Amino acid sequence: MxxxxxxxxxxxxxxxxxxxxxxxxxxxxxxxxxxxxxxxxxxxxxxxxxxxxxxxxxxxxxxxxxxxxxxxxxxxxxxxxxxxxxxxxxxxxxxxxxxxxxxxxxxxxxxxxxxxxxxxxxxxxxxxxxxxxxxxxxxxxxxxxxxxxxxxxxxxxxxxxxxxxxxxxxxxxxxxxxxxxxLASNPAFTDGQSAAFMPAAPAPAAPVWDGPPADAEHALTVHVWTPSGSAKAQTRNYPVIDRYIAAVDVNGVISTGHAALESPEGIYISLYPKDEIDRSPDAFATLLRATADNDIPGVYQPDYATESQAWCPSTMRVRIRNYDAEKLAAFWSVYRRNSTYNLTHRNCSSTVAQALDAALDGVVGRLHGNKAGWRVMIRLLFTPELWVASQVRRRAITMAWTPGLTLDYARAMSMLADPRPFGWWKMSQNALRRIALLRSRWREQDKDASLRGPRA
Structure with a gap:
């Protein structure tokens, strides 16, 4: 945490x-x-x-x-x-x-x-x-x-x-x-790219968004192809395994899914092995070690349109309004120089997670600008998604980043980066709106009754 x-x-x-x-x-x-x-x-x-x-x-x-x-x-x-x-x-x-x-x-x-x-x-x-x-x-x-x-x-x-x-x-x-x-800069990035980051201008106000961004809004997008959703054949039902690790189809072929990140500025981050990995059950176990002998050449996909047309559209999307485009660009300019792929150590999901961290570096503090005080930190600490994101991140680092974990991580981080109303405040606002609506309806009923006059 x-x-x-x-x-x-x-x-x-x-x-x-x-x-x-x-x-x-x-x-x-x-x-x-x-x-x-x-x-x-x-x-x-x-x-x-x-x-x-x-x-x-x-x-x-x-x-x-x-x-x-x-x-x-x-x-x-x-x-x-x-x-x-x-x-x-x-x-x-x-x-x-x-x-x-x-x-x-x-x-x-x-x-x-x-x-x-x-x-x-x-x-x-x-x-x-x-x-x-x-x-x-x-x-x-x-x-x-x-x-x-x-x-x-x-x-x-x-x-x-x-x-x-x-x-x-x-x-x-x-x-x-x-x-x-x-520290002079954030150490959350493992390839030394944080030194190249430039601070962004402070935001003039701290908005609170009630819900995810609309399709037309300017937002960062995390694309996730779930293992079962991207399999070529019908998959067997293993509820937890096919959600977070891999799905096995009726032919015994393993599908691990995929993750990518897309920004409105034209950055598309999607790492994939250059040659298809043998994912049969016998060979799959030998690929789990995050050691150098399992490193293989990788390739970065050019854009979402090309990748989705060659394969299939992403099955899940998470969109985030509040991100730092400059820090994401600085991260990508360094990270893309190495296209090495490792199934558990440097895969599509770990790449997206690091890119997401780069894009969200300091965004909560920046969102409130010079008015950021202790209330900002206390609010963050009491947001349940901070604990969720922390646990997902810990589990992914100690095991491996997978598309399922990346999806959960992106969802939790989206609620931290784009502040949402607290539950009590939201519930009270909904109650007040319902009361106002009822009072408006009652007034309309009284008005109609007065116009009709007394019954004979």
Missing amino acids: PQLVLLLLGVPYLRKRARALSAVGIFFLAAGVFVFIDALDNALYFPLNAFAVLFIIEGLGTLLIASTGVGGQRVLRYAKGLFVLLAGGLILAGQHHGHFVLSMIFGALFLMDGVLQCLAGYVVRYDRWRFAFGIGVAEIALAIFFFQPYPTHYVGTVPYCLGLFLAIAGLKLLWLARRVKR
Whole structure:
């Protein structure tokens, strides 16, 4: 998450607030350590029931405004609301069973994430995979800690999680503050192209858009060909696999899908292997490692019209209004010099993700111009899509960027780059509009009744 905050707000915005970020980070770290240690001695001072009531209020509030979301945002809010409501209910249920179930849930989540990260690191062998493997092992150790009853017999589950959350948040804020003090430009780009970026002029105002851009609007477009939608033959039904990894058709041929990025300024970024890769199940497993021996020549497609005519139209599109055309052009001028293709390390999806990061560098801070204060950062931190984009980005970096992950990432980033009304505000505005409409109809009815006169 700190990388995305740095990316969207920009280095100049955060450097002005580096000292305050350090102070908040120290406070969060100390509070997290205190809460965690307090939960270890089986004499809890943490207000569990009050915290559970807050959980239930948050869950109910999220469910009430979930219908104001768009697409995946709506699903995310419903899922978050139900989970928080369940957690609060289990805490209030008390006794042994509620705390036990909650501990098993958190343990299972840590275990699944840790095992997946370890397996992905060992199989794909991406850069710094050993560090990610170690993080996975730590998550598995935390899962074991939640599974076993010592020392509080599961009563300390919530303080443990809150303490870990505060401590990790504090460490991330300290990392962010220390990082921005040393940077002249954003380090989110891996090919050294950030030094060529030029700052854009600050925006005069900070608009809020209610919904995605219309087709006629000036906007950046991320094209995604989903694995099942781009397969040449009918595919078998594997719900999660064919959404995020690959689809297998009735002939056993694997389709991984494709991703591209298009800007109104004429930039089209679409990397494809120069020669078709053998994607039969036997050969596919050997291509998963992100090592140099799997590098092959690639080619950049000239434009969307040519690519879609030679293949098929994209099955999904994500459009973003607020982007930096100059930074995207600077990125592309450097990145296009190397057309190497690697199925898991440098593919079409990773290329689009890096280009999208370049186009969105500092756009949230720039959108508010000189008026950008702490409210901008707080709003960003409380936007659910920041967490979604962070998790997608983390999963993609530790495994591989795929068209499905790129689609989710682009959708989340579009809602961060193009600010949308908060759910409560949107719901209240809808309610006021309905009230005004009803009052208008009532006035019309009263007027018609007065014109008709009294009945005989």
